[in-house]
Amino acid sequence: MAEIRLDHLSKRYPNGFEAVKELSLEIAEAELLVLVGPSGCGKTTALRMVAGLEDISAGDLYIGGVRVNDVLEKDRDIAMVFQNYALYPHMTVAQNIAFSLKLARRPKDEIRRRVDETAHLLGLEDFLDRRPKQLSGGQRQRVAMGRAIIREPVAFLMDEPLSNLDAQLRVHMRGEIEALQKRLGVTTLYVTHDQIEAMTMGDRVAVLRSGELQQVGTPTEVYDRPVNLFVAGFMGSPPMNLARATIESANGGLVVRAGSATLPVPAEVARERSLEAWTGRPLVVGIRPEDLEGAREDGAAGGDVKLEVTIDRVEALGASLLGFFTVDAPPAKSEAVAAATGGGLEEVALITREGTPFCATFEPRSAIRVGDRVEVTVDTRHLHFFDPETETALGV
Amino acid sequence: MTTTSAAPPVPVPARRTRRPRARRTAALSFKYVALIFFVILVLTPLYILLVASFKGTAEADPSNAWALPDAWTFDAWRQAWSELRPNLLNTVYLVIPATVISTVIGSLNGFVLSRWRFPGADVVFLFLLFGLFIPYQAVMIPLAQLFAGLDFPTGIPRLAFAHIVYGIPITTLIFRSYYATIPEDLIEAARMDRAGMLRTYWSVVLPLSAPAFVVTAIWQFTSIWNDFLFAVFLVTNPESWPVTVAVNNTAGSLVAEYNLQMSAALLASLPTLVVYILLGRFFIRGLLAGSLKG
Numbered sequence: 001m002a003e004i005r006l007d008h009l010s011k012r013y014p015n016g017f018e019a020v021k022e023l024s025l026e027i028a029e030a031e032l033l034v035l036v037g038p039s040g041c042g043k044t045t046a047l048r049m050v051a052g053l054e055d056i057s058a059g060d061l062y063i064g065g066v067r068v069n070d071v072l073e074k075d076r077d078i079a080m081v082f083q084n085y086a087l088y089p090h091m092t093v094a095q096n097i098a099f100s101l102k103l104a105r106r107p108k109d110e111i112r113r114r115v116d117e118t119a120h121l122l123g124l125e126d127f128l129d130r131r132p133k134q135l136s137g138g139q140r141q142r143v144a145m146g147r148a149i150i151r152e153p154v155a156f157l158m159d160e161p162l163s164n165l166d167a168q169l170r171v172h173m174r175g176e177i178e179a180l181q182k183r184l185g186v187t188t189l190y191v192t193h194d195q196i197e198a199m200t201m202g203d204r205v206a207v208l209r210s211g212e213l214q215q216v217g218t219p220t221e222v223y224d225r226p227v228n229l230f231v232a233g234f235m236g237s238p239p240m241n242l243a244r245a246t247i248e249s250a251n252g253g254l255v256v257r258a259g260s261a262t263l264p265v266p267a268e269v270a271r272e273r274s275l276e277a278w279t280g281r282p283l284v285v286g287i288r289p290e291d292l293e294g295a296r297e298d299g300a301a302g303g304d305v306k307l308e309v310t311i312d313r314v315e316a317l318g319a320s321l322l323g324f325f326t327v328d329a330p331p332a333k334s335e336a337v338a339a340a341t342g343g344g345l346e347e348v349a350l351i352t353r354e355g356t357p358f359c360a361t362f363e364p365r366s367a368i369r370v371g372d373r374v375e376v377t378v379d380t381r382h383l384h385f386f387d388p389e390t391e392t393a394l395g396v
Numbered sequence: 397m398t399t400t401s402a403a404p405p406v407p408v409p410a411r412r413t414r415r416p417r418a419r420r421t422a423a424l425s426f427k428y429v430a431l432i433f434f435v436i437l438v439l440t441p442l443y444i445l446l447v448a449s450f451k452g453t454a455e456a457d458p459s460n461a462w463a464l465p466d467a468w469t470f471d472a473w474r475q476a477w478s479e480l481r482p483n484l485l486n487t488v489y490l491v492i493p494a495t496v497i498s499t500v501i502g503s504l505n506g507f508v509l510s511r512w513r514f515p516g517a518d519v520v521f522l523f524l525l526f527g528l529f530i531p532y533q534a535v536m537i538p539l540a541q542l543f544a545g546l547d548f549p550t551g552i553p554r555l556a557f558a559h560i561v562y563g564i565p566i567t568t569l570i571f572r573s574y575y576a577t578i579p580e581d582l583i584e585a586a587r588m589d590r591a592g593m594l595r596t597y598w599s600v601v602l603p604l605s606a607p608a609f610v611v612t613a614i615w616q617f618t619s620i621w622n623d624f625l626f627a628v629f630l631v632t633n634p635e636s637w638p639v640t641v642a643v644n645n646t647a648g649s650l651v652a653e654y655n656l657q658m659s660a661a662l663l664a665s666l667p668t669l670v671v672y673i674l675l676g677r678f679f680i681r682g683l684l685a686g687s688l689k690g
Contacts (some may be wrong), residue, residue: 074590086581
């Protein structure tokens with residue numbers, strides 16, 4: 001077991017394309033760090049450089065304090081789980097799991113013992129004689145894990161290991177992998193494009209965009225304090241509502257005006273985000289859908305400020321209800337937001353009308369319908385503010 | 397059961413009117429006639445070969461080539477067998493090692509050119525590919541001079557070596573295309589499992605190569621077995637002649653014993669026929685495996 005340190009790691013291809021730009025990260029011993037970002041952001045390339053499957057163009061890679069740039073993949077003592085499992089099709093499950101030990105010329109009885117242990121750990125005892133073809137997706141996934149575990153390597157690398165599973169199994173395996181990692185205490189670098197996986201599994205999360213590191217932190221930190229518009233738009237589903245707004249002073253305090261909506265900004269938020277300096281200037285305001293709640297009948301609402309809105313669209317998720325409405329403020333048109341959200345909200349804007357679509361959460365049984373006039377409460381303590389030029393969060 | 401209200405009339409989609417039975421039959425008949433014509437065209441030489449091989453020497457004459465034998469006899473076959481036996485053995489000694497070695501080399505080449513690449517692999521492959529387009533005839537004289545200059549062992553070893561070298565481009569090409577269908581991840585998984593190049597080849601790639609081996613082996617087997625030009629050019633000692641050269645020499649200079657020549661030709665081509673019949677299924681499957689997947 002060892003910590004992994006990426007020091008200004010870069011990957012430049014012969015055609016000049018820079019897939020990873022000076023990526024610096026530290027993965028502590030026994031930590032599970034999730035590298036997350038949209039497809040093509042360089043996360044898999046970064047992982048492959050750590051694995052030794054890809055040459056490092058610049059920067060240094062340390063595993064357990066030793067620089068390993070020039071160490072062959074087979075001498076790095078790292079195990080990897082591939083997206084499509086890459087099980088050897090001509091070998092049985094037992095042979096697949098045992099392959100690395102066989103190559104290491106371990107004694108036969110030791111191999112058998114460790115295969116049995118691994119199979120037991122993963123619930124694969126009954127499948128040891130089967131070939132990968134005869135297994136379900138979840139079982140194959142487990143065999144791929146087993147192949148990594150049996151090595152007792154210094155670190156695990158996982159490249160989207162769950163993306164080939166159906167939704168239900170993915171949720172299940174998410175928990176299994178996380179529990180296994182905690183139990184074995186092996187340093188793990190986990191790559192995914194799925195921000196829910198990142199949030200739920202990672203001890204820490206690193207968000208990557210176009211090869212550049214945006215933010216590293218615990219899932220809560222990254223979620224609650226996104227450093228820029230990209231992270232704000234990427235982490236969270238449905239994504240954060242973002243619109244252009246201005247800060248104005250009123251009644252001895254500050255208010256944020258987005259279209260016809262005016263929200264008072266709590267004094268401590270204004271202080272924390274240094275909003276004073278932005279008085280009269282345009283900025284981008286953001287609010288997460290869960291901080292924008294439909295007013296409850298019993299009045300026990302989370303938010304402190306009420307807004308009246310007209311519902312354009314309703315999405316029932318079962319446990320909650322999403323209601324979309326339009327704010328008559330211009331959207332935070334930004335490449336970063338489009339990249340992060342996949343342009344999803346733009347489409348909503350097209351089918352509604354001028355303005356910015358916002359999403360609020362409602363109680364699952366609040367029978368709201370399209371066209372309804374409803375009250376939503378805003379939790380102004382959780383407003384986010386961004387510089388529209390640099391796209392960075394204010395007060396970070 | 398009674399119904400209180402009639403169901404609204406459902407418009408029946410107009411069926412595509414079928415072609416009249418007579419016309420279909422005519423089309424089908426034409427197809428069969430055409431196919432049978434081509435079958436006859438292809439089988440005619442074989443028919444003449446077969447009937448001539450069962451005739452006596454006097455009867456086997458071009459003037460009555462179409463006729464069935466008056467008296468069926470195995471004499472020509474017996475004679476061909478006794479004359480060709482040593483040469484058939486020569487061919488076996490030539491074909492088996494040459495096929496095995498050129499196929500194995502092709503497999504190794506294909507592996508390092510597609511799945512365990514080295515800098516400049518594409519250039520090397522280009523040169524190998526170039527070898528495919530060099531006609532036999534163009535290299536024969538330099539080849540013979542090279543062998544002579546190297547004092548290379550004569551006879552079957554010399555011929556086998558020529559076939560091995562000459563077979564490398566095609567065997568490499570087949571294996572390289574086949575290995576391109578093996579997922580890269582599999583190779584990388586082996587690398588992560590700490591397998592080196594040879595280990596990855598031996599334990600992961602080779603066990604998955606059976607279709608390519610069958611295709612390449614059949615290809616090499618038939619082309620080496622049937623080769624005449626290299627053999628006649630590179631092997632001077634009649635005792636070392638492979639069967640193709642011996643068949644040619646059954647044509648005497650004064651009298652043409654057609655029955656003997658025909659039975660000799662059939663005898664010489666039987667093994668390749670057997671190989672196709674036994675492994676033909678795999679051959680097609682192997683060819684398709686390369687083209688359909690990936």
